[in-house]
Amino acid sequence: MLYQQIDMELAEREAWALRRQKGIPNNRRLFVLACMDERLPVEEALGIRLGDAHVYRNAGGLVTDDVIRSAMLTTNFFGTKEIIVVNHTECGMMTAxxxxxxxxxxxxxxxxxxxxxxxxxxxxxxxxxxxxxxxxMFSDVDEICLKQVELLRNCPLIPADVQIHGYVWEVESMRLRRPGVRLAEKVNTAKAMGAKG
Amino acid sequence: MLYQQIDMELAEREAWALRRQKGIPNNRRLFVLACMDERLPVEEALGIRLGDAHVYRNAGGLVTDDVIRSAMLTTNFFGTKEIIVVNHTECGMMTAxxxxxxxxxxxxxxxxxxxxxxxxxxxxxxxxxxxxxxxxMFSDVDEICLKQVELLRNCPLIPADVQIHGYVWEVESMRLRRPGVRLAEKVNTAKAMGAKG
Amino acid sequence: MLYQQIDMELAEREAWALRRQKGIPNNRRLFVLACMDERLPVEEALGIRLGDAHVYRNAGGLVTDDVIRSAMLTTNFFGTKEIIVVNHTECGMMTAxxxxxxxxxxxxxxxxxxxxxxxxxxxxxxxxxxxxxxxxMFSDVDEICLKQVELLRNCPLIPADVQIHGYVWEVESMRLRRPGVRLAEKVNTAKAMGAKG
Amino acid sequence: MLYQQIDMELAEREAWALRRQKGIPNNRRLFVLACMDERLPVEEALGIRLGDAHVYRNAGGLVTDDVIRSAMLTTNFFGTKEIIVVNHTECGMMTAxxxxxxxxxxxxxxxxxxxxxxxxxxxxxxxxxxxxxxxxMFSDVDEICLKQVELLRNCPLIPADVQIHGYVWEVESMRLRRPGVRLAEKVNTAKAMGAKG
Amino acid sequence: MLYQQIDMELAEREAWALRRQKGIPNNRRLFVLACMDERLPVEEALGIRLGDAHVYRNAGGLVTDDVIRSAMLTTNFFGTKEIIVVNHTECGMMTAxxxxxxxxxxxxxxxxxxxxxxxxxxxxxxxxxxxxxxxxMFSDVDEICLKQVELLRNCPLIPADVQIHGYVWEVESMRLRRPGVRLAEKVNTAKAMGAKG
Amino acid sequence: MLYQQIDMELAEREAWALRRQKGIPNNRRLFVLACMDERLPVEEALGIRLGDAHVYRNAGGLVTDDVIRSAMLTTNFFGTKEIIVVNHTECGMMTAxxxxxxxxxxxxxxxxxxxxxxxxxxxxxxxxxxxxxxxxMFSDVDEICLKQVELLRNCPLIPADVQIHGYVWEVESMRLRRPGVRLAEKVNTAKAMGAKG
Amino acid sequence: MLYQQIDMELAEREAWALRRQKGIPNNRRLFVLACMDERLPVEEALGIRLGDAHVYRNAGGLVTDDVIRSAMLTTNFFGTKEIIVVNHTECGMMTAxxxxxxxxxxxxxxxxxxxxxxxxxxxxxxxxxxxxxxxxMFSDVDEICLKQVELLRNCPLIPADVQIHGYVWEVESMRLRRPGVRLAEKVNTAKAMGAKG
Amino acid sequence: MLYQQIDMELAEREAWALRRQKGIPNNRRLFVLACMDERLPVEEALGIRLGDAHVYRNAGGLVTDDVIRSAMLTTNFFGTKEIIVVNHTECGMMTAxxxxxxxxxxxxxxxxxxxxxxxxxxxxxxxxxxxxxxxxMFSDVDEICLKQVELLRNCPLIPADVQIHGYVWEVESMRLRRPGVRLAEKVNTAKAMGAKG
Incomplete structure (x- = not known):
């Protein structure tokens, strides 16, 4: 019967609209800390979609008291189990x-x-x-990324079993990298490539 | 000649990757303050695209010292001229x-x-x-939206000529509204519709 | 052989064009009673397609003698086993x-x-x-929807085993709801959300 | 400024959701009377879209008191200026x-x-x-179509300046025709084609 | 190895280009006799594709000595096992x-x-x-279709085991029918529909 | 008004279905004589579409009395002004x-x-x-194509002002050529290319 | 966890960008020798994609000392196991x-x-x-193709187990052929087709 | 008339297939010297299409006697007026x-x-x-690119008015750069960005 199909769809819609009061976490149980830069497409960079994550963004993608407040809420009360930090190259936080x-x-x-x-x-x-x-303001994007992960891992307001990792978004290649792993530095000269002989 | 076409494209790419050190603002000279909720597709809700805005998101889409820091930076140093606040219905900040x-x-x-x-x-x-x-935590999404706009308008760290407005995203309809303008309250009964006679 | 394929397709076409005289019911054995409003896309709202249902529409989506006549014909003589009523918010029937x-x-x-x-x-x-x-004219869309279902369920001209249900189409969200289940009333304030503490 | 674009879109949405109380007619100022048959795709048959017309459908696409009620409402109070009747071949109303x-x-x-x-x-x-x-029940679809147009044209509850026309939908060809203009009768024999000599 | 893939594709191409000298029949082992009329899309009407059939077309889709010559060649020497005749309504052969x-x-x-x-x-x-x-010139498309099938079935130059059938293409509905099976004559009146009572 | 749009569309449909009795020629006033081979996509080869041409096809794409009959009819009575002949390489007519x-x-x-x-x-x-x-049966596709054009140009049953041309379809390249103009013979050796020095 | 997905994608990207220093061969372990002609779409002609092959191109697609150098490098040091040569008709190398x-x-x-x-x-x-x-400069494309294959097969700087084959690209048909297998020469006359009788 | 359209298309095809003997240059009068690496999509990198350029590729994208031969032919005899060199990062030529x-x-x-x-x-x-x-073998991709341009500019076998430029393809970002202009070195630290204060 059609009414049964419709009732199932309505139940899904209700579960979407009343997620918080029904205690439903986001799809990936994920909190993202990222920079507010206009060149950083957070969802595309991480391969996530609407509904997947709580996405925190500020100038720099840096740990602040507001980040702690937001991460404390989602990890303690909204079911989140993982945190990913995304900083990026050519950040305005390195301009002065x-x-x-x-x-x-x-x-x-x-x-x-x-x-x-x-x-x-x-x-x-x-x-x-x-x-x-x-x-x-900061002076090195790879260092700052590692530092944010460390700060979050040591924060008592975030449960100890939350998984926390960080990445750097390269605006020059529009791709992600692990902090400190700069492919662009390993490809221009024979020396950088570890040439034989 | 082809090399002229290529040089023009390379110049565009360089302008993208070195925006901050070249002093190029984001495309719409816009700062967005929005909630981190997974049901709020910020770009789609506002009709903007990659490159258009600095997007700040935290738990609630609320003015904090981190918001002031980020907004101060973008409006004073990165050329931003407009701020839009987006709160949303069924926010986790109203659950306790x-x-x-x-x-x-x-x-x-x-x-x-x-x-x-x-x-x-x-x-x-x-x-x-x-x-x-x-x-x-807060108790009314329409009120809180109006309040954030007021807080930002009165903040001395944000230049007085920055345009500031706020909207509410309805997770139940996946559409935007002006704070306080709830269409859903005007459509269910003859009385709400202002029936004649 | 190709002629066998063609003959099968011709038989299908004939079954479509001569459905009534061959006693073939509509695909879902469904009768829909809906309002004639231009903002109500009946097929899309119910997730049905061409061939699926007899669709009755009038001002309001209300039970009238014409509805009884049409429903009596399809349930008694054309094989229909289910009825769905669709009223909608901001109906013209509530304007006076x-x-x-x-x-x-x-x-x-x-x-x-x-x-x-x-x-x-x-x-x-x-x-x-x-x-x-x-x-x-009527004054409350949720009440009127429940009422139409009741009228049809009690009508002796409609066989007792026909399944009958009703829904409300929200023109403000372009989505369906069960009568009386208004998500928009549960999402704007902490109180409506049943906040803890 | 972006807020101006958003405000314009919100005004359009409000005009859609509050059409009736704001006195906005449907897009084509059109009322359609059509049969409820599952083989009649009303919008496709007439080349109209969501928002274009008030669509009345009953068993047969026949003038009843419910039709008069609905047409009276839309032509006198909702701004409608044109009526189109659509009957169809192989109608269940001709089966007994x-x-x-x-x-x-x-x-x-x-x-x-x-x-x-x-x-x-x-x-x-x-x-x-x-x-x-x-x-x-009726016995000839072309005659019945012409008859419905006549009934509506003579009805005092419908303003005299409303334009009223009727068409027949052929379920065998899935195309529209003018009542009485049956192409299929002019194409099978030399005699029907008016052969010379 | 890539060369093996390429060699297989080249063999297929050769089999296509040298079909006749290699004795490869058309894909469906089919010969079609159809009218040359511009409103008759032979492949679409029959649901066939490039490579599937030998398609003979002349004024009327009628058996002539040229048809016999062509059908004799394909059935006796090129592997064809089925013949389909397609005539059509409103044929120019019925105009005088x-x-x-x-x-x-x-x-x-x-x-x-x-x-x-x-x-x-x-x-x-x-x-x-x-x-x-x-x-x-002829005077009835259904009769002429049946007649062509009969002529071909009795022709000694076509092997007796070739399957032969005929259809009529309706230009008014752009669909196929069996000769003599005119749906359009069964759908306009209660009498034609065999109404009860 | 919508009824005016619909009436225009109905008039177009009628003009399509009653083309012959209304004396409407095909769109390009064109008659095509082509081989019935399954590798010859006549419409695609010539860049024409449904409604554009009367398409005659037989074994070989050769002038026969049936071709003369069909061409006589279309050029004298159905408004056709141009004839195009299409023969093709690897024709079955060259196999014995x-x-x-x-x-x-x-x-x-x-x-x-x-x-x-x-x-x-x-x-x-x-x-x-x-x-x-x-x-x-024939022995050279380029010669036979030129011959068919000549036969048609000299035929008294075809009006003298009809334009008549012929082409060869290459099944090995799935492209058209002018008879006698074989690109494949001009590209394999320096001698064929007219090398200098 | 999302970070695991991301790490896998980063590892793939690194493997792409550092292929040579990590000793990863191209996807098909393939070296192509082709002409530089603008009408030869090498990847499309061979059905290969980005990442699949080392593609050497020069005037003519001929074995030179630079070809030997490049083929020596890829077969001895970069893991290549197959060589395909592509020459083409109407090559500029046959113009003088x-x-x-x-x-x-x-x-x-x-x-x-x-x-x-x-x-x-x-x-x-x-x-x-x-x-x-x-x-x-050369005088026959089929001969030259066979010759290049022979030269490469006998070259001591290329390992003996490398598979080597050659093809000719026909610019007149935009298709590949085996050297010496010219379909276009087998399709124009009864004699070329080996007609019977 | 259709035959005129067809003749124009055949003339275009002939001009394509007989380009060299008719003295028609490639579309952009362009010669490209690029590396044979499987990660370098030459046409996509330069924004060119089939027919646009003579594309020379060898190990490294380096000037050799074969390059001189090929460039001499195209610039002196085939109408080419521009040369673009494309080297790339992580080239195998820097591995030993x-x-x-x-x-x-x-x-x-x-x-x-x-x-x-x-x-x-x-x-x-x-x-x-x-x-x-x-x-x-070489040791620095930016230097080698500049060097190849210089070698070609000074070669007496290439006409002096040919425009010659070089670019580096970054396999790590799949984008082009000018030799020596490495965006990736200007974006990771405040110092590289020329931070103020």
Missing amino acids: TGEFLTNALREKGIDPDSVAIDPALPELKLPPGVFPKWIR | TGEFLTNALREKGIDPDSVAIDPALPELKLPPGVFPKWIR | TGEFLTNALREKGIDPDSVAIDPALPELKLPPGVFPKWIR | TGEFLTNALREKGIDPDSVAIDPALPELKLPPGVFPKWIR | TGEFLTNALREKGIDPDSVAIDPALPELKLPPGVFPKWIR | TGEFLTNALREKGIDPDSVAIDPALPELKLPPGVFPKWIR | TGEFLTNALREKGIDPDSVAIDPALPELKLPPGVFPKWIR | TGEFLTNALREKGIDPDSVAIDPALPELKLPPGVFPKWIR
Whole structure:
């Protein structure tokens, strides 16, 4: 009977729309931490689809208190069992130092030491002089990727059995790599290729 | 000559891969703040494509210090002129209160008042008892959307001429709405439709 | 031999064109009662195809004597075993009361009590004053859907073993729902979601 | 700015979902009266699409009081300006006489003179003996099509300026024809083709 | 090894190009006799493809000495085992009588009794007065189809075990039928449908 | 209004189905004479489509009295203005002599001098001994193609202003050529290419 | 876990990019020697794809010292086990003699006996008068193809177990053939087809 | 008339098949020198199609006497006006030194000083000890690319007005680059990106 087919489809739709209150996790039980860069197609890069993952993105793809908050929620309360970090080459976070940017803001008339860094949570304050560090500029994408994985693995707010790995997205080749494994450095010269003789 | 065609394509590729150091903004000069929920296809929902926007996503699509940091960077230093906030119905942030979750963590042996909320920036600390608020659970998606827009509009770290608007993604219809404009409430009864007579 | 293949195809074509005189039922042995609204794609909504069902549509998707006539014919004489009713949100039948519309007709110079409601069957007459009720305006789509199912289930002109169910098509989401099961009411607030704590 | 594009799309969606209360007619300002037969793909036959027409369908595609009710509503209150009738060959309404079917029901234990023909509107009653006529069996599809057009054109409940035409759908060729214009009768013999000499 | 794959493909190509000298029959061992009319898509009508059949076509799809010659060759020497005849409705051969056309030629200055009917084979001559019959105009497509099948079945130049059948292509429905089986005559009236009662 | 669109489409359909009695020629006013070989896709070879041409096909694509009959009809009475002949390489008509085949028939018990060559027109008779010539075997495809064009151009039953040309289809390359223009003979050796020096 | 899928894909990418230093042969362990002509689609002609073969192409598809060098490298050091030679009809190498071209160069002011034939390897010199032969013009494509296969089979720098075959690409039919097997010569006349009788 | 269309198409086909003897150059008047590597899709890399270019490929994409021969022919006699060189990263030519490979051959029993390097042209001989250099192994792909362009630009056998450029294909990104312009070296660290402050 047709009504039975329809009822099954309606049940699926309801399970989709009421996932959180029914306690259904995302399809891959996955949390992604990635940079907000416009050249990083997160789903395509990882080979995932709508429904598969909670995708956190910020400037740099860096561990912050907001990342910890979001990862704590999904791993403790929404069934997530795996975390993947994706940083990328030519990140805007490598274009200047925190001090340089802080000075630039000062020149615009902003006082970094008195400005509210979180307008929704005034209780969250930075000690004087920490503002440049808070911007979290970095200098090496492979190192920073390994560092984020380490930070998450050691965080007590994330259950110890969550699997955590990191990758680097190359905007120059639009492909993924393991941190530190730069194919482009092994292909241009005989020396890099380990020529014989 | 073919070499001229090839050189033009190579220049385009270089402009893509070196966008940040060449000072090229994203295509739509856009920053998006959206929830990390797996049912929210950000690009499809907004009708944008790879290269168009910096996409920030966290639990709830809420303004945090990380959002301020990321938005500050893109609007002050990377040429962004517009911000769009996307919250969504049936958000996990409406499934419990902050206190309820804090207690649940305590039962797992975690002390919310002593745990480091930002392992990468130890200087960032919460006063005792603020942890439940820091989780940022909320109770009404339309209100919370309007609130985020207001928070961003009033933030001194974001230039005043940046255009800021918010929308709600309906997971039940997989469509966007303006906050507070719920079509589903205007269509079920004669009264809701403003029947004549 | 090719002629055998051709003869088989011709037999299929003949069975299609002479279905009624050969006593072949529709593919799903199904009768659908649906509203005539232009936003209701009946086949797509139910997941059916050409040849699958007898599809009755009128203003509202309401049980009338014409519905009874049509359903009586298909269930008693053409092999139909299932009935599905489809009403829809934002139906024109909820835009006014029958009295309001009757008055509007009167203002156009039409006398509802004397006009022939069925020019092909003059024997079919309404008692005075029943015209507004005959228009069959209604006030709640979920209730009206349940009501139509009940009317059909109790009708002696329809065999008792015919399976009868009803659904509501949401024009705001272009999806089907069970009458009374409105997902859109369970997703906007923590309270509606049954938040813990 | 992107928000302007999104707002325009949301306005279109709202206009779709709230068509009736906003007084927006269907796209072609069209009402279709067609048979409920499973071999009649109404939209394809007429070359119309979702949103284009109010589509009324019953057993036979015949004018009844329900048709008058539905057509009255759409032409007087929903902006419709054109009516198209579609009957079809090999219609189930030509498989027997009304008397034959009435007797068949009697043999099943149903008393046609006492049964309620409209369970939702008990005021609607048939005089004794009219039941067979009420079933509306017919004997010639071309004649019946012309007749329905005439009935609608003369109905005072339908505004005089509404354009009304009728067509016959051939299930044997899956194509439309004008009533009375049967190509298949002009192609099989020299005589039918008006051979010279 | 790749060369083995290539050699197999080359062998197939050779078998295609040298079919006749290698004694390879057509794929379906089929000979088709069809009308040359532009509205008759022979392959599509029969569901056959390139390589499947020897397709003979002339004015009318009629048995002539050229048909006998061609059918004799393919059935006796090229491996053909089946013949299918396809005539069609609204054939030009039903637009006039042979006498009418002969007179029309005479008016153009042509003497039918002296003109060479076969410029390549002068030995082939018509007795005086037979020209109109030679044009082979006919008056009923179903009859003519049956007749061609009979002529071929009785022809001593075609082996007795060849299967021979005929069909009529309806240009009005673009479908095939068996000769004499006109669906269009069984669908327009209750009488034609064999109505009960 | 929709009915106007529909009426236009119905008029087109009628013009298609009643082409001959309405005196409408085929789309390209074209008659094709081609071989019946299964490797010759006539429409594809000439770049024509359904409705474009009257397509005559027989064993060899040779001028016979049936060709003259068919071409006479289409050029004098159906509006045709152009004739194209298509013969092809590796034709079965080059696999033996007429004498060889006649003897083969004799061995099967058939007397070529007494058999009826046209069962539908007994008046058409061959003088004794002409049977082998009547089979029309040939020995050179380029010559035979030019010959057919010549025969048609000189035929008084075809109007003098009809344009007549011939081509050869190469089954080995599945392409067309002008008769006598064999590219394959100009490409294999320096001598054939007219090498310099 | 997703990271395992990603790691597998990264390993594949690395194996692709570092094929030579990892000692991975091409997919088919194949070396192709083909002409550089713009009408020869090597991959399509052989039915191979990216990654399948080392493809050597020069003027003529002829064995030279550069071919020996390249074939020596791939068969001795890169794992190749098969060689296929592809020459083609209408090759530019058949348009003139070496002497004719040498004279043409002389007329442009070039002295063939003193010019460096290999600017990268001055040690490679031609004895006087050998320049015309060095250009390697040829006169028969089938012969030249067989000759190249023979040269390669006898070359001591290529391992004896390498399989070596040659084919000719016909630009006139855009198909491959075995050297010496010219279908186009077997299809035009009864004699070429070996007609009986 | 159709025959005119067909004749035009036949003329095009003839111009394709007889390009060299008619003196028609390739479509882009282009000669490509590329490596034979299986990971280099020459046409796709350059954005060219069948018919566009003479494509020379050898081990390394290096200038040899065979390259000079082929380029001399196409630029002096076949109308070519542009040359593009394509080398690629991770080339097999960077996996060892010529000496290493020569020794490896010696170990297989081959005497490099006595073996014929060109079996088709015995006059072409290497002085003793030059064999390792003749293998043409190289050590830097960007340098080698620039070098090949220089060698060709200075070659007197190639007309001075021919435009000559070179590119490097990156197998790790499957994209082209200008020699020496390695995007991958500018994107991994703040220092490489020229970070401010």
